[in-house]
Amino acid sequence: MPLQISSSPHLKAKADTPFVMLQVVVALIPATAASIYFFRQRAVFLIAVCISVSLLTEHIIYRIRRKPSTLGDWSAVVTGLLLALTLPPATKWYAAILGTLFAILVGKHLFGGLGTNIFNPALIGRAFLMAAYPKMMTTFTEPFSVDTVTSATPLSLQKFSASLTPLKELFIGNVAGSLGETSALCIIAGGLYLLIRKIADWRIPLSLLGSVIIVSLIAQFLNQANASVLFHLLSGGLLLGTFFMATDPVTTPISQKGRYIFGAGCGVLIMVIRYFSGLPEGVMYSILFFNSLTPLINRYTPRHPFGR
Amino acid sequence: MVVIEEHKHPQHNIKSQKFDNPDKLYLPVSQHTGKPASVCMEKGAEVEEGQLIARQNGYISACIHAPKGSKVTDITPWYHPNFGRMESLVLKCTKESKSYKTRSNVGGLYPEELLDIIQKKGIVGMGGAAFPTHVKLKPPKNIDTLIINGCECEPYLSADYRLMKENLKEICKGVELICRIVKPKKVIFALEDNKSDVAKKINLFSSIKKFNIPGLETTVLKSTYPQGGEKQLIFSTTRRKISGDKLPLDVGCIVQNVATCFAVYEAVYLDKPLIERMVSFCGDALEEPKNIWVRIGTTLQELFEKKILSFAGEPKKIISGGPMMGVTLDCLNYPVLKGTGGFLFLNRDAKNYEEQPCIKCGRCVDVCPMNLMPLMYAKMVKHEEFGRLNEFYIKDCIECGCCAYICPSRIPLVHYVKTGKKYAVADK
Ligand code: SF4
Ligand code: SF4
Numbered sequence: 001m002p003l004q005i006s007s008s009p010h011l012k013a014k015a016d017t018p019f020v021m022l023q024v025v026v027a028l029i030p031a032t033a034a035s036i037y038f039f040r041q042r043a044v045f046l047i048a049v050c051i052s053v054s055l056l057t058e059h060i061i062y063r064i065r066r067k068p069s070t071l072g073d074w075s076a077v078v079t080g081l082l083l084a085l086t087l088p089p090a091t092k093w094y095a096a097i098l099g100t101l102f103a104i105l106v107g108k109h110l111f112g113g114l115g116t117n118i119f120n121p122a123l124i125g126r127a128f129l130m131a132a133y134p135k136m137m138t139t140f141t142e143p144f145s146v147d148t149v150t151s152a153t154p155l156s157l158q159k160f161s162a163s164l165t166p167l168k169e170l171f172i173g174n175v176a177g178s179l180g181e182t183s184a185l186c187i188i189a190g191g192l193y194l195l196i197r198k199i200a201d202w203r204i205p206l207s208l209l210g211s212v213i214i215v216s217l218i219a220q221f222l223n224q225a226n227a228s229v230l231f232h233l234l235s236g237g238l239l240l241g242t243f244f245m246a247t248d249p250v251t252t253p254i255s256q257k258g259r260y261i262f263g264a265g266c267g268v269l270i271m272v273i274r275y276f277s278g279l280p281e282g283v284m285y286s287i288l289f290f291n292s293l294t295p296l297i298n299r300y301t302p303r304h305p306f307g308r
Numbered sequence: 309m310v311v312i313e314e315h316k317h318p319q320h321n322i323k324s325q326k327f328d329n330p331d332k333l334y335l336p337v338s339q340h341t342g343k344p345a346s347v348c349m350e351k352g353a354e355v356e357e358g359q360l361i362a363r364q365n366g367y368i369s370a371c372i373h374a375p376k377g378s379k380v381t382d383i384t385p386w387y388h389p390n391f392g393r394m395e396s397l398v399l400k401c402t403k404e405s406k407s408y409k410t411r412s413n414v415g416g417l418y419p420e421e422l423l424d425i426i427q428k429k430g431i432v433g434m435g436g437a438a439f440p441t442h443v444k445l446k447p448p449k450n451i452d453t454l455i456i457n458g459c460e461c462e463p464y465l466s467a468d469y470r471l472m473k474e475n476l477k478e479i480c481k482g483v484e485l486i487c488r489i490v491k492p493k494k495v496i497f498a499l500e501d502n503k504s505d506v507a508k509k510i511n512l513f514s515s516i517k518k519f520n521i522p523g524l525e526t527t528v529l530k531s532t533y534p535q536g537g538e539k540q541l542i543f544s545t546t547r548r549k550i551s552g553d554k555l556p557l558d559v560g561c562i563v564q565n566v567a568t569c570f571a572v573y574e575a576v577y578l579d580k581p582l583i584e585r586m587v588s589f590c591g592d593a594l595e596e597p598k599n600i601w602v603r604i605g606t607t608l609q610e611l612f613e614k615k616i617l618s619f620a621g622e623p624k625k626i627i628s629g630g631p632m633m634g635v636t637l638d639c640l641n642y643p644v645l646k647g648t649g650g651f652l653f654l655n656r657d658a659k660n661y662e663e664q665p666c667i668k669c670g671r672c673v674d675v676c677p678m679n680l681m682p683l684m685y686a687k688m689v690k691h692e693e694f695g696r697l698n699e700f701y702i703k704d705c706i707e708c709g710c711c712a713y714i715c716p717s718r719i720p721l722v723h724y725v726k727t728g729k730k731y732a733v734a735d736k
Contacts, residue, residue, distance in 0.1 A: 007723035009632040009709030115665035249669035306679045307551030
């Protein structure tokens with residue numbers, strides 16, 4: 001009778017890392033569906049390119065590093081899909097490939113692979129593309145009219161020509177923007193799924209959106225001409241970033257206190273960029289910036305031992 | 309704290325059995341926290357049931373008695389779940405079980421006499437740690453609250469629950485005796501909400517003043533793990549917090565497990581040493597999970613040979629204790645000890661997990677009942693940064709296993725903690 005010898009505990013919760021990552025993919029289904037609905041074959045094409053390049057790169061890296069492949073853990077799929085959803089519909093195929101390569105190689109594996117990366121890989125990929133192809137990454141098209149008419153996003157319209165997009169269109173997603181960032185409805189549905197299944201911690205979305213609300217309320221109070229709270233909540237990459245990037249366990253603080261700080265800080269920085277900088281949107285930079293602060297936040301927010 | 313599937317059905321609803329005619333008994337000299345007892349019988353000696361066979365050795369130690377009338381056939385190292393091998397007395401049982409008569413003058417005994425009986429009868433905490441009870445009941449500080457632990461928060465196990473269902477009056481008499489020794493102002497009977505039937509009965513006792521227990525009340529707590537851990541239990545019932553380096557008595561509390569109260573009752577009323585206990589045998593590798601009264605020293609081997617237990621398929625893992633804190637065994641030669649609450653036999657439910665990289669999700673931190681940062685221990689032990697372990701209060705860890713239970717990357721955090729503790733001690 002060969003018996004297993006192992007350390008306690010002998011029971012484990014069902015949710016393991018592949019399960020957690022798979023749930024993120026599941027939660028992204030509505031946003032993905034919306035992107036395909038609004039941007040048609042462009043969306044299908046870019047998503048397929050990003051995911052397959054991501055998986056392939058990861059596979060080759062594991063081969064080279066002679067480590068057991070963790071392709072089955074879905075994390076490469078999450079990275080590829082998330083990156084695709086942040087791309088403008090008219091992104092060229094070579095840019096999509098380069099961005100994904102950069103996300104996986106530099107964003108993830110240069111730092112040591114799953115769990116040790118400091119920055120969110122998808123955002124690193126996107127930041128790279130922003131630097132390499134600034135024009136392409138800021139050229140947006142109207143839904144359903146891909147490859148033809150270029151158009152400004154609601155945030156740029158509001159910022160540079162003071163024209164407000166109707167909230168209903170923002171909520172549904174029928175506006176110009178990155179593939180998966182336009183439909184607030186679908187992103188919120190997926191985000192709530194993550195929170196309800198306890199895959200993501202609610203503290204970061206709460207504090208992030210909370211601080212966005214507070215800052216935009218103050219801004220509106222100071223100057224009536226500023227866009228409304230709802231406009232800020234529903235536009236740009238805020239919701240996708242909040243629910244799917246700022247909740248990435250690897251690159252955000254460990255303790256609950258730290259997560260509040262991370263969320264609140266991100267929210268404020270996003271609004272500062274939206275109001276005071278030359279850029280229409282600041283979600284990506286804010287999250288990346290706070291990713292870099294995460295080790296510091298961790299150091300100053302350890303959990304206080306019971307009774308001490 | 310975590311909520312875990314209970315797995316207590318159906319054995320917790322089945323009346324306990326008794327097995328009191330083993331052929332052989334194996335009694336390790338250390339079944340308690342503290343110094344091992346010293347053997348006071350020669351090889352070949354004939355002993356009566358209840359006769360002292362190994363004497364208490366030092367202040368924190370406990371006596372060991374013969375569970376049956378028998379002959380000492382050997383004194384040799386034998387299987388011990390915590391120490392691998394440990395010097396043990398081997399008894400060959402020769403006589404029928406003894407019957408015990410009730411002592412008549414219990415009411416007239418002084419607290420010192422009660423303590424003396426508890427000490428002489430080798431009573432130890434039966435919830436797992438097996439700390440000698442006479443030491444615990446003689447605290448150097450004032451105690452105002454006595455907490456009776458009937459939580460049994462480990463999944464699968466239901467021996468304490470069966471004991472409370474079947475012997476609640478005796479348990480309460482034991483509590484009465486303990487009250488006479490420590491004189492608390494308040495006695496809290498703590499149960500989990502899956503045992504509210506017991507709570508009702510105790511409330512009834514308390515309302516008709518059936519027992520002379522001062523300030524008796526019940527607290528029904530949520531069934532979470534580790535609700536029955538001393539520090540968690542004291543916090544849940546009294547809101548007093550005890551840090552890792554302090555003891556319950558530092559906040560004026562003593563916690564006693566229900567089975568220990570029952571053993572105190574038997575020692576004082578029946579003059580019976582701790583030679584028998586209720587043990588849960590459970591898990592999906594058993595034909596029929598159940599709770600059995602067995603003599604201390606009975607081996608698993610014998611229980612299977614005598615068809616008291618039978619396997620349903622090949623077991624993959626055998627655990628002494630509960631699934632969260634128990635230790636795995638490599639064969640059936642291990643005996644029941646004073647502190648053994650149960651054995652677990654797993655077949656389908658025994659899984660091998662592969663450690664994945666930590667994704668820093670913080671789940672382990674969120675669930676740790678001592679508010680520690682378990683992921684740090686794993687990292688530091690792997691990088692051999694033992695010096696920093698104490699900075700993160702590794703010694704506060706009660707090894708409850710919540711962190712490793714919840715970790716999505718299947719990191720054996722408790723294993724790292726145990727390794728880390730060894731080096732952290734060596735470091736100081
Ligand atoms: S639960 Fe596991 S994966 Fe998550 S932070 Fe703790 S050790 Fe790391
Ligand atoms: S660190 Fe220790 S006390 Fe905390 S959950 Fe893990 S085993 Fe339990």
